[in-house]
Every structure is written in structure tokens, then in C-alpha cells.
Amino acid sequence: PTANHLPESIINYVIRTHECVILNDATREGNFIHEPYIQHNQIKSILSLPLLNQGKLVGVLYLENKLAAGAFTPQRSQVLNLLSSQAAIAIENARLYSNLQKSESRMKQFLEAVPVGIGVLDAAGRVYYVNQRGIQLMGKGIDPSVTPEQIPEIYQFYLAGTDQNYPIEKLPVIRALSGECTTVDDLEIHQNNAIVPVEVWGTPIFDEQGNVAYAIAAFQDITDRKQAEKLLADYHQTLEQQVTERTLLLSQEIKERQRVENALRQSEEQRRLTMDFTHIGSWNWNIVENTTHWNDNHARLLGLVPGEVESSYQAWRERVHPEDIHRVEQAVTAALASHTDFEAEYRVIYPNGNIHWLVGRGRGIYNAAGQPVRMLGVILDISDRKRAEEASILEERNRMAREIHDTLAQSFTGVIIHARTAANKITVDPEKAQAHLAQVQNLAQTGLSEARRSVEALRRPYLLENSDLLSAFKHLTSQLESSTGIKIMCEAIGIPYPLASEVENNLLRIGQEALTNALKYAQATEIRVELIYQSTQCILRIKDDGQGFAIDRSASHNGFGLLGMAERAELIGAQIQIHSAPGQGTEIAVSVNQQENHHEST
Structure with a gap:
């Protein structure tokens, strides 16, 4: 108990009044001579000071001397008062630093859950932070020795379609150090004989004085988009060649096609410019308080209007397809129980009845006892991919159906022809009729075998096909x-x-x-x-x-x-x-x- 080691009444008095207590002979003078601790230990000199920082109590300094009375002279008390002020400032600074570290840790955990690369430079242009997705894309993590001028060479940044390092002055993250917000999509990362085209967003982070403290870059792999753009560009080139070869009589048609091409280019440019980091919906679930917060994109991906529906677990649950909700909740529970990342694909039903496919990813945050206290995550719309998968399956089924139809049609046609001929020959030439009937049997057997083979292919689970x-x-x-x-x-x-x-x-x-x-x-x-x-x-x-x-x-x-x-x-x-x-x-x-x-x- 505290009473065995300290005079509780003196400590509580200092805490309550913020006043200093100095006793030259505690057993004989003052208001605390009946304090059990003083009587039991026969304390002589006592000094207790409040540790104050800007009027706020952050601690109490307690000193005692069992041997000498009047040990704490005015000179010593003055020195201790000065030291106590410095100690209060140090304690408050330590608390603020601890809170800052916790805040930075939460931010890093959120950035690690984001499915795009994130890199941060400090004000001197040195690499300060890179998340795991960024390390995967670049093949290299944090190297504090790299100067800003070395970044394109060390991290293998190239100008798209060339063997030239990307110009340092055009890098979005370098331009962000000058206070600019920029986006580029003409940058390639070369690593392990592979070329990865990326789109990069650069944003400055300012301190309280308005100076750039950090520069942050977000980047993502746009290989699929570049391939689609190349296909579109090839199509444009072919179309223009055909238009050039046309006669003047088709000039009106040429103009119309050019108008369509321009519209396509403008549409593609608008789509490219609007594709940025905000297409990702983010969510933050406080497990202890059972509260949820999400951004506007999260609401849109659920078919909701941002601001009209409050962020909550129930609001999300009401949008998830009834056939998927149990599976998704089970996946979240399992991820938290095993301390692993959560990922699940599921359907949501918009208010107008339309169904969209989403993929959700999340990561738990745990206390010292290993209990989950928070979960951070993101959602993305994967409806297009799901529709493509369903179309592929339907196409394969139609192909197999056509194969069965064609096989049986060919066999049955032969059976009909030979059966008709056999019927005509049965009386005038029994031997030829018998030969035609034998051919009927062979064709029927062949058709049956082919039909069974096709049906078996349809029945075979897709996991066993190859x-x-x-x-x-x-x-x-x-x-x-x-x-x-x-x-x-x-x-x-x-x-x-x-x-x-x-x-x-x-x-x-x-x-x-x-x-x-x-x-x-x-x-x-x-x-x-x-x-x-x-x-x-x-x-x-x-x-x-x-x-x-x-x-x-x-x-x-x-x-x-x-x-x-x-x-x-x-x-x-x-x-x-x-x-x-x-x-x-x-x-x-x-x-x-x-x-x-x-x-x-x-």
C-alpha cells in the first residue's frame, strides 16, 4: 500500500492545492504531525512540490530526511523548485511524444492496408516511408542514403517507352517538395526484367508555418489500362488508314468517323483524369466502442448518397446480399481470431435493385493482450470482372452445347440417309440393304460415343478440366x-x-x-x-x-x-x-x- 511508503495526507494535499509543503521537523510541527507514516518512521525534514506545466499538474516531487531537521533550506528549495519546473515540462513532452508515436503507428497501419503503393520523402528529399505495396512495385524499400537526384536511378524509374531515367524535375514526389500537386502516367518501373507502367500522384504536406514538411506519392500498376489504350490506339491507326484510302464520295462518312474518334479520345482522357486514389472506399471500425466511420466513396460503393446515411455497421449490413452476409461476417471473425488479414468478395444491393460486386480487405489492430480493438480496411468495385467471368463460363457452355448438337446432327443425318436407302433396297437387293443397315449401326454407335464424351466434359468439375x-x-x-x-x-x-x-x-x-x-x-x-x-x-x-x-x-x-x-x-x-x-x-x-x-x- 502507498501508506507504507509515503505520507498520503501530504501527497493528497499537494495534489489538491498545488501548494508546496516544507516541514523542518515533521514530528513536532505543522498540520501533519499525526500522519501515521511520519510517526512510524520518525521523519525529520520533508519537502513536497507540485510538478506544474502551464498550470496543469503532471506529478508530485516528494523528498524526506530521517536524520536532520531543517534539511531543506530556502536555497535548496529554490533549486528544487527550478528542477521541478523542468521535470514537469519533460514529463509533459514525454506524454505528447508517446501520443505522437501512437498516431504515427495507426497511420502506418492504415497505409499498409491500402492496395496502392505509398512513398513519403522528408523535407530534405530523403526516403522516409514506403508501404508494402510500394516495396512490391519498386522491388526496393527505404534507403535513407539515397539523395533526391539518385531516386530515378536507384529505384529504376524510366520514361515510358524509353531506356532513359525519368527526369528528376518531373517526378511528382519531387515537385511536391516545391508545393505542387501533380499526376503522371508516363512512368515505368523496371525490375527483374519486368516493366510495370504506373500512374503516380504527388502531394505536399505542410507544417504549421506553411512550409513543406513531407512529400507523399501514391502509385498503382496500370498495366491493364495501358494494354487497353494500346488496343484502342491500334484501332484508331487502322481506322485512319482505311479512311485515307476512301474516295471523296465518302467524305461525309470520314467526318462522322473522325467525330466518333475524337469523342472516344475525349472520353478516354476524361476517364483517365478522373481515375485517382479517391475511387477506393475506406472504413474504420472501432471494435471496443462498436462504432464505424467510412469515407464518401465507401457510401457511393454501397449505392448510398454521402451524408444522407450515417456510417454504421448496420447500414453496411443492410446493403450486403442476404446470401453473402454470413460468409463475410464469418471471414471477418476468423481473420480477427487468427490475427490475419481479412479479404472477401460479396454482393451489395443498391436501392434501385441493381447488384454490384465488391471486394473488401481489412487488417485488425490488437492491444497488448492480443484482443482486437480496431479494424481498418478498404472496398473496391469488381463488378466488371465478375461479369467477364460469368460471360466466359456462359460462352464455354454454349460451345459445348453446339459441339453436342453438331455431333448428333451429323450422325443422325447419316443414319437417316442409310436407313432410307436400306428401306428401298430391302426387297430388290437384300445384300446392299444389309450393308446400309450395318452402316446405320456404326454411325449410331459413333454418335452415341461422341455425345457421351461431350456430356462427360460438361459434367466434369472445372477444377478437374486441366x-x-x-x-x-x-x-x-x-x-x-x-x-x-x-x-x-x-x-x-x-x-x-x-x-x-x-x-x-x-x-x-x-x-x-x-x-x-x-x-x-x-x-x-x-x-x-x-x-x-x-x-x-x-x-x-x-x-x-x-x-x-x-x-x-x-x-x-x-x-x-x-x-x-x-x-x-x-x-x-x-x-x-x-x-x-x-x-x-x-x-x-x-x-x-x-x-x-x-x-x-x-
Whole structure:
């Protein structure tokens, strides 16, 4: 207790009154002679001073002398008063410096979550900070020894389309040191025999006196955009060549085409100029206080009008598609529990009913005990990419449908022709009729085989189209681990060998269902997928360390999607075993006989 080491009444008096207490003989004089600490320790001289900084109490100085009375003379007290003032200033400065460090740490964490490169120069032009995305793009991090003049050479900045280092005076970050805000897209980063075109924004940061304290540069990879611009430029060049070759009779058409071209150029220029860092929606979730703040772009990406709806978790949740909300919330929970970054793709429904695809990324901030206190993140609109993926899948399905149609049409046409001829010859030339009927049989068999092959290609899961079963499972588990944050391991035991197509199809579907169940219901932190290749059988085993469940023997195939897995196992002659108990996780094993697999293949 404090009372065993200090006179609490004196300390509290100084704190309350901000007055100095000096006692020449504390056991005999003053208002504190009955203080238990003084009586017990027989203290002689006492001096206690408030540590004040601009009238604000930041601490208390306490000194005592047990041996001599009057130890704290006026001269000594004057010196101690001076020292206490300096100590108060030092304590306040230390507190302000600590707050500044915390603020800088939060800012760095936010910048690390931003999916664009960020670099900062100090007022002298030295590299002060680079986030991880910036290091990935440049292939090099902070090097304080690099002077401003060396930046293009050291970081391999080149003028687009040339082998010349980018002019130092045109670099946006250097121009920002002069107070300019600039944007360029004619800069390339050369690293590891690769060329990365980037768009760069430079912005000055001013101090309280209006002087440039830092220069910040944001930059992002624009390879896809440059490729699209090149395609458009090539198209323009071809079109202009064709226009030149036309006669004067087509002058009106030429003018119209030129008008369209100019409109396209202006539209592209406007789009390029409006593409900047503000297309990213950012959010800040205070987990302790359960409050959320987002920027205007975040509201727009949710289909909301900035300022009309208050930033809140509920406002975001109301916009997310009902089929996606549980998966996204589960991914956030898993990321915070495992101290990993969060990432998920999901749909939002605009007030007008339109559906947009977003990708959300976030990073947790944790206290000393490892508990999450805050999460920072961003969202981006990926609707165009999703539409392109769906169009690609539809195109492939249409191609397969046309292939089946063309195959059957050709075979059936031949069957009809030979059947008609056989009918005409059946009485006048039975031998030729028999030959035509044999041809009918061959064509029918060929058409049936081709149709089965095409149907099998349609039925085969896309993960197995260009890879084996083990590779398909590794790709699947990698995707699930990335989207959920749950540790998922996949390995083969024994030497892998090919299985019948139908067997691989159903084993993959069973594995997908088992993994889905584990992620949805098990609350697992680790899932293991094993493909065991033995000489007589192949075994698929999925194990998790989740909460498990009680297996009802009378209805062992009900619930958790187990009925579907059992039906698929029965289709390929496989045996399925399920082991689980509350609190002990779940293990599902599917074994298929190698002899049956060989028979299926042949």
C-alpha cells in the first residue's frame, strides 16, 4: 500500500492545492504531525512540490530526511523548485511524444492496408516511408542514403517507352517538395526484367508555418489500362488508314468517323483524369466502442448518397446480399481470431435493385493482450470482372452445347440417309440393304460415343478440366484458406495415380461438401485434407478440430449435407465413414476400391 511508503495526507494535499509543503521537523510541527507514516518512521525534514506545466499538474516531487531537521533550506528549495519546473515540462513532452508515436503507428497501419503503393520523402528529399505495396512495385524499400537526384536511378524509374531515367524535375514526389500537386502516367518501373507502367500522384504536406514538411506519392500498376489504350490506339491507326484510302464520295462518312474518334479520345482522357486514389472506399471500425466511420466513396460503393446515411455497421449490413452476409461476417471473425488479414468478395444491393460486386480487405489492430480493438480496411468495385467471368463460363457452355448438337446432327443425318436407302433396297437387293443397315449401326454407335464424351466434359468439375484430383484439391483449399482465414492443409500420402473420371468427379464433390460443412458449422481453426493412395484402394479423408456433433445412428446420413455425400459415394461404389462427437472435431473418410476404379476406367 502507498501508506507504507509515503505520507498520503501530504501527497493528497499537494495534489489538491498545488501548494508546496516544507516541514523542518515533521514530528513536532505543522498540520501533519499525526500522519501515521511520519510517526512510524520518525521523519525529520520533508519537502513536497507540485510538478506544474502551464498550470496543469503532471506529478508530485516528494523528498524526506530521517536524520536532520531543517534539511531543506530556502536555497535548496529554490533549486528544487527550478528542477521541478523542468521535470514537469519533460514529463509533459514525454506524454505528447508517446501520443505522437501512437498516431504515427495507426497511420502506418492504415497505409499498409491500402492496395496502392505509398512513398513519403522528408523535407530534405530523403526516403522516409514506403508501404508494402510500394516495396512490391519498386522491388526496393527505404534507403535513407539515397539523395533526391539518385531516386530515378536507384529505384529504376524510366520514361515510358524509353531506356532513359525519368527526369528528376518531373517526378511528382519531387515537385511536391516545391508545393505542387501533380499526376503522371508516363512512368515505368523496371525490375527483374519486368516493366510495370504506373500512374503516380504527388502531394505536399505542410507544417504549421506553411512550409513543406513531407512529400507523399501514391502509385498503382496500370498495366491493364495501358494494354487497353494500346488496343484502342491500334484501332484508331487502322481506322485512319482505311479512311485515307476512301474516295471523296465518302467524305461525309470520314467526318462522322473522325467525330466518333475524337469523342472516344475525349472520353478516354476524361476517364483517365478522373481515375485517382479517391475511387477506393475506406472504413474504420472501432471494435471496443462498436462504432464505424467510412469515407464518401465507401457510401457511393454501397449505392448510398454521402451524408444522407450515417456510417454504421448496420447500414453496411443492410446493403450486403442476404446470401453473402454470413460468409463475410464469418471471414471477418476468423481473420480477427487468427490475427490475419481479412479479404472477401460479396454482393451489395443498391436501392434501385441493381447488384454490384465488391471486394473488401481489412487488417485488425490488437492491444497488448492480443484482443482486437480496431479494424481498418478498404472496398473496391469488381463488378466488371465478375461479369467477364460469368460471360466466359456462359460462352464455354454454349460451345459445348453446339459441339453436342453438331455431333448428333451429323450422325443422325447419316443414319437417316442409310436407313432410307436400306428401306428401298430391302426387297430388290437384300445384300446392299444389309450393308446400309450395318452402316446405320456404326454411325449410331459413333454418335452415341461422341455425345457421351461431350456430356462427360460438361459434367466434369472445372477444377478437374486441366488438372488431376490432387491439384484440384490443392487449388480448392488454397482458395478457401485465402477467403476464410482458416488454416487448411492438403497433402497426398503414397504415390498418386489417376482414377476413373466419374470417381474423381464424385470424390471432388464430396470433398467440397465436407469442406463447406466444416467452414459453416464446425467453428474449426484447422482443417486437413488427405488423399491416401494405396495399392488396393484410394481414401479421401477430411478432418477438422471443430466443435463436432452427435451422430444419430438411426439417421446417420441426415443433416450437414451428409445425405448428398453418401449418395455420391454409393454412385461410385465407395464406402463412407463419419466419426464425430461434441467437442472432438469431425473426420469423414471415403474409400474406393482400386479394382473397381480400374474396371470403371476400362
